[in-house]
Amino acid sequence: MIGLLYLVLNFTVGWAICSYVLPELGALTRLDYRKRDISVSPFLILLPSWYVTGTLAMTWATYLLGMVFQNKEQPLFYANLIVILVAFLGSVLTYLVRKRKALPKVAILCNNKRSLHIEEILTAGVFILAFLLMWTTFFIHGDKLYIGVSVFSDFSPHVGMIRSFSYGNNFPTWYPHYAGEDIKYHFMFQFLAGNLEYLGLRLDYAFNLPSMISFISAFFLLYVLAVKISGKSGVGILACLFFAFRSSKTLFTYLSRLPKGTNIWDALASNMEFISDTPNEDWGLWNLNVYCNQRHLAFGLTVIFLVIILFLPRLYALFHGLEQTSSDRANKNDNTRKSFIDTFRYLFLTGDGWKVKxxxxxxxxxxxxxxxxxxxxxxxxxxxxxxxxMAILSNRRLEYAIVAGIAILMSVLQTKLFINGSAVEPEFLFGFIAENKTIFGVASYVDRLLGILPIVLIVALCLEKKVGKYLILAFTAPLIFAFTVSLTVDVTVNHKYIMISCILLGIYAAKTVWMLFEDRSVIRKLIGAIAILLLTSTGIYDFTTVLKKNSPDNAIVLDLKDPLTQWVKENTTSRDIFLTSNYTINQLVLGGAMMYEGWPYYPWSAGYDTYGREEKVKQMYEAATPAELMKLIRENGIRYIVIDRDNRESTDYTVNEENIQATYECVYEEGEGVNKLSIYDTNKMH
Incomplete structure (x- = not known):
């Protein structure tokens, strides 16, 4: 119950903050960016805004207080006690103040019945989609935890991080698959889930509930953004549809390669893998599976959409003024040179272009x-x-500068708090993960990856007015960045920038397609229907694959009451480092154990020196004498040594089990023969 209370307080705290900072937030759904009336229910912007604002405030407050009380046996007890009490009192106080001021009440629903029905369909559809994605990939039945086969890889560090907080005291924070050093991975969403489990929510509820709310919130705000740009609810629905189901040629390529005589429906029904025509596409890198295994992505998208919604009026205001200036010049018959000077002066040398309001x-x-x-x-x-x-051609540019300055400063401060050294290492890298990193090779890659989306966007670019053309350019910026800059050793992570661009550009794709349905011509409506089919077919089929792959029969199943998991929980702390084989997800990880080095891809992609640790793991397991072993164990801060079948059959080293047995006391043992698992405590010598 306390975990649910914490989630509710996320909304009330967000409401309290927004009441002071964004008092007119609900009114943003009354007009589009051209000042035309629209019918959008305020709850579609209010609830997501309250959620992300309150969650960020409460989660950071809880974490920082946990740092303050890190020397206590249960730092989260004191942190949550203070945060929940302050959040509750702050919410009540805000309510009483607002009630005393007799402020006008804001309706949660719009008055237009047609729009309300559309929003009901949107809400129901997104809720069902979120429920299916989150609860088919991660759920508990009885005493068993089921982790979907399409997400178990990413969930190894996620679950380890969650349990390091709910079961342990991970302050200062370590990465569960590379314990003993700084934390380079953005982990706060996992901390939120870990704290919710600590507060009494069952593990799957603690992870799935904030994931679902984030996913739904992202769709709500994208709908609001699309309607405010276009003025039409139909565009909002299509934008959400294109968000859910990606555009790609992959399905059609897959079908074209089926052998002659193959039953297409049988082939599609029997396929259990993500179809692929580009590198790493078979990971589920571009479809809804991403929101299953990277639960924090939807939370980030929600914030992006909210910030864009709040700042777009500045862009529209400048273009509106520019149109008026152009009209005035046309009436005066000004020459081209004078027109250029006037335009430049209006864009960059007026007070409205820079001042902070x-x-x-x-x-x-x-x-x-x-x-x-x-x-x-x-x-x-x-x-x-x-x-x-956006800022280049917006009014009030200094407001953008304030946002960027504060955001960058806070990011640097957090980096200094968590990371030793630089968080990123930017370098020019053209081509992303395209097989052929030439202009034509990249063009071929984009064509195969995005299908007809670029073609639809070219049409949109031709049809849109100046502000629309420029906004398309702004929305393309993350995509351009992804194909030219690498910030980490694993450039594949740039796929998120491409997804951000595609989601935002999907608004203009939706706007273009919707124009076909507004035409009376049956032919154009048919073309619109075909366009929707081409833009969503691969994504829809990917969604069916997500469901098939993550059936309970295929899941990774862990026992919540497993003796090893319980032993780790009851006998170790988050400062105890385990020397293990390169685990992904197993009962030890579920217990919240901190591994010296788990599966190396996770820490490697986060920027850790996995090659150096792999050599040290080899040295410790192969140590020839007790003295050599003790020296290595002491140097690397190892508390527990795990020997199991993976060690014994490793091709990377030959474990000297006799030397470890002769040096340290075995404190946990299960299984027999080659399957025996033994844990040795380096604080207990023979």
Whole structure:
């Protein structure tokens, strides 16, 4: 119950903050960006805004207080006691103040019945989608935890991180698959889940509930953004549809390669793997599976959409003024040279272009975005890229500068707190993961990856007015960044920037397609229907594959009451480092054990020196004498040594089990023969 209370307080705290910082937030759904009336229910922007604002505030407060009380046996007890009490009192106080001021009440639902029915369909559809994705990939039945086969890889560090907080005292924070050093991975969403489990929510509820709320919130805000740009609810629905189901040629390529005489429906029904025509596409890198295994991504997208919604009026205001200036010049028959000078002066040399009219909003958005850095760092970078392009041709540019300055400063401070050294190592790298990193090779890659989306966007670019053309350019900025810059050793992680661009650009794809349905011509409506089919077919089929792959029969099943998991929980702390084989997800990880080095891909992609540790693991397991072993164990801070079948059959080293047995006392043992698992405590010598 306390965990549910904490989630509810996320909303009430967010409401309290937004009441002071964004008092007119609900009113944003009354007009589009051209000041035309629209019918959108305020709850579609209010609930997501309250959620992300309150969650960021409460989660950071809880974590930082946990750091303060890290020397206590249960730091989260004291941290949550203070945060929950302050959050409750703050929410009540805000309510009483607002009630005393007799402020006008804001309706939660719109008055237009047609729009309300559309929103009901959207809400129901997104809720069902979120439920299916989250609860088919991670759920508990009885005493068993089921982890979907398409997510278990990413969930190894996620579950380890969650349990390091709910079962342990991971302050200062270590990475569960590379214990003993700093934390380079954005982990705060996992901390949120771990704290919810600590507060009494069952593990699957603790992870799935905030994941579902984040996923639904992202769709709600994308719908609001699309309607405010287009003025039409149909565009909002299509934008959400394109968000859920990606555009790609992959399905059609797959079908074209089936042998002659193959029954297409049988082939599609029997296939259990993600179809692929580009590198790593078979990981489920581009489809809804991403939101299953990277639960924090939807949270980051929600913040991005909210920030863009709040700052787009500045862009539209400048273009509106530019249109008026152009009209005035046309009436005066000004020459081309004078027109250019007047345009340049209006764009960059007027007070409206630079002055700050709302310090409060700018500071609040900067803090909001900066607080996101260790929830999802790529979302911060992607948002700043879009804002940078928007700012060039927006009024009140200094407000953008305030946002960027605060966000970057907070990101740097968090990096200094968590990371030794630099968080990123930027370098120019053209081509992303395209097989042929030439202009034509990249063009071929984009064509295969995105299907007809680029073609639809080219049409949109031709049809849109100046502000629309420029906004398409701004939304393309993360995609351009992904194909030219690498920030980590694993450039594949840039796929999130491409996804951010595709989701935002999907608004203009939706707007273009919707124009076909507004035409009376049956032919154009048919073309629109075909376009929707081509834009979503691969994504829809990917969704069916997600469900098939993650059936309970295929799941990784862990026992919540397994003796090894319980032993780790009851006898070790988050400062105890385990020397193990290169585990992914197993009963030891479920217990919250901190591994010297788990599966190396996870820490390697986060920027850790896995090659150096692999050599040290080899030296410790192969140590020839007790003295050599003790020296290595002491140097590397190892508390427990695990020997199991994986060690004994490893091709990377030959474990000297006799030497370990002769040096340290065995404190846990299960199984027999080659399957025997033994844990040796390096604090207990023979």
């Amino acid at each position: 709302d310090f409060r909003l700018s500071i609040a958005v900067g803090i909001l975005l900066g607080s996101l850095s260790f929830f999802h760092g790529a979302a911060v970078i992607g948002c700043l890229l879009v804002l940078f392009v």
